[in-house]
Amino acid sequence: MDGGRQQQGQGVADLPDLRLRVALAPVSWLWSQLSRGQQKVTARAVSQALDVLEGISSPEAAPQLLADRLTGRLQEVRGEALVREPMGWLLRRGLVQRQACSDRRCDDAIRLDTGADCENCANVLHIRRAWRARITAEVDAAMPGADPMARKAAIEERLRHRAELEAEDLMRSRQQAEAERARCQAVRAAAEARVQAEREAAAAAEAARQARPCADCGTAGSAGLCETCGYQRQTQALVEETILVAAAGAAGIGDVADVQAVTENVRGQMEREIAAARPQLLDLINTDDAVHDTPEQLASALAFTALQAVRQAADEYRSSVLRFLAHSPQAQTEAELAHAAELRKRRHQWNPDGETKPTAVHEAADAARWRTAQYLLDTRLQQLRATAEAATSKATEAALPKPRGRWAERLAPLAALPISDDPVRVDT
Numbered sequence: 001m002d003g004g005r006q007q008q009g010q011g012v013a014d015l016p017d018l019r020l021r022v023a024l025a026p027v028s029w030l031w032s033q034l035s036r037g038q039q040k041v042t043a044r045a046v047s048q049a050l051d052v053l054e055g056i057s058s059p060e061a062a063p064q065l066l067a068d069r070l071t072g073r074l075q076e077v078r079g080e081a082l083v084r085e086p087m088g089w090l091l092r093r094g095l096v097q098r099q100a101c102s103d104r105r106c107d108d109a110i111r112l113d114t115g116a117d118c119e120n121c122a123n124v125l126h127i128r129r130a131w132r133a134r135i136t137a138e139v140d141a142a143m144p145g146a147d148p149m150a151r152k153a154a155i156e157e158r159l160r161h162r163a164e165l166e167a168e169d170l171m172r173s174r175q176q177a178e179a180e181r182a183r184c185q186a187v188r189a190a191a192e193a194r195v196q197a198e199r200e201a202a203a204a205a206e207a208a209r210q211a212r213p214c215a216d217c218g219t220a221g222s223a224g225l226c227e228t229c230g231y232q233r234q235t236q237a238l239v240e241e242t243i244l245v246a247a248a249g250a251a252g253i254g255d256v257a258d259v260q261a262v263t264e265n266v267r268g269q270m271e272r273e274i275a276a277a278r279p280q281l282l283d284l285i286n287t288d289d290a291v292h293d294t295p296e297q298l299a300s301a302l303a304f305t306a307l308q309a310v311r312q313a314a315d316e317y318r319s320s321v322l323r324f325l326a327h328s329p330q331a332q333t334e335a336e337l338a339h340a341a342e343l344r345k346r347r348h349q350w351n352p353d354g355e356t357k358p359t360a361v362h363e364a365a366d367a368a369r370w371r372t373a374q375y376l377l378d379t380r381l382q383q384l385r386a387t388a389e390a391a392t393s394k395a396t397e398a399a400l401p402k403p404r405g406r407w408a409e410r411l412a413p414l415a416a417l418p419i420s421d422d423p424v425r426v427d428t
């Protein structure tokens with residue numbers, strides 16, 4: 001070293017990057033001859049060569065492939081000791097891929113990805129031989145009996161020209177391949193950017209949706225409706241539905257006072273159910289370790305409890321109305337028809353002369369009765385809803401400030417609704 005002017009670099013074994021340690025192992029002595037600055041420059045070239053090799057083969061194989069290349073190049077110069085300029089040799093000879101043909105996986109006629117002989121190179125060699133034979137024949141035809149020296153010069157000249165053309169072709173196809181790669185990369189980058197933008201837009205839209213306040217109580221960050229108000233809306237809807245169900249079963253459906261009474265009765269009953277469920281929940285919460293619940297959680301639990309209570313009451317109303325409709329004249333008639341039909345069928349098919357089994361016949365009659373009850377309820381609910389909707393839209397047309405009036409008001413026009421198949425009330 002010339003007077004310690006340059007800082008001594010580190011050894012290959014001390015390199016932090018394992019890829020570099022593997023790749024540079026065959027030239028560790030050359031590496032130790034480099035100054036620290038030279039090592040930095042060379043390390044960058046090694047990394048670039050490794051990146052290229054990773055693209056051609058695989059990240060695991062790349063360091064060994066580069067090590068093999070360095071070993072091969074050293075054999076050409078008969079060992080590290082005979083390299084006079086370590087960095088220059090590494091950068092310009094040792095690390096450089098020698099693409100002997102147009103295949104980018106070709107290094108000195110060896111395929112980097114398979115390690116086998118490059119077939120493309122073999123083809124090139126074959127083609128060159130064919131060209132030499134052809135050019136020789138052409139020269140012999142053009143210069144019959146020429147002086148051997150002149151003949152040889154003419155052949156060499158034509159071969160040189162041919163080689164130039166091939167080099168141009170190779171250059172052109174490499175440029176085309178490069179342009180194609182760049183185009184693909186641009187397309188891929190654009191697609192990735194689009195996907196990313198779409199993802200961000202979706203995330204922003206979702207965040208905006210989540211941030212929307214509750215439409216009913218105004219609590220921020222409720223995605224438009226908080227949990228408590230959601231339960232309250234369901235409860236309200238179920239109460240209204242149950243009022244309709246009860247109205248569908250009312251005998252005096254053509255009577256305003258009757259419908260009013262049903263409405264108030266159901267509403268009052270629902271309120272009592274909710275009031276009864278409330279202290280039960282509060283008792284439960286006080287004895288439970290849920291005392292740490294926030295006021296919002298408590299409100300939500302109460303709203304849910306109210307919904308549960310209303311659900312139970314609504315089920316009972318529905319069953320009661322179905323029972324009532326199951327004893328209407330229509331249901332009675334359907335049951336009798338089914339009874340007679342089943343009787344005929346059984347007697348005829350299975351037991352022409354004997355007794356029929358009473359249970360099957362009764363089952364058929366019962367099924368017809370309940371089917372008719374359900375049909376009557378569905379039909380009447382449809383009629384009631386249609387009338388209520390018509391009343392609501394009439395109210396909206398009249399530009400009333402409340403598009404959803406109280407049920408009592410909405411049900412009032414139902415008084416005018418003629419239901420031809422009005423059932424006769426029976427004890428349920």
Ligand SMILES: [Zn+2]
Pocket residue numbers: 099100101102103106107109110118119120121122
């Ligand atoms: Zn090749």
Ligand SMILES: [Zn+2]
Pocket residue numbers: 214215216217218219222225226227228229230
């Ligand atoms: Zn709310």
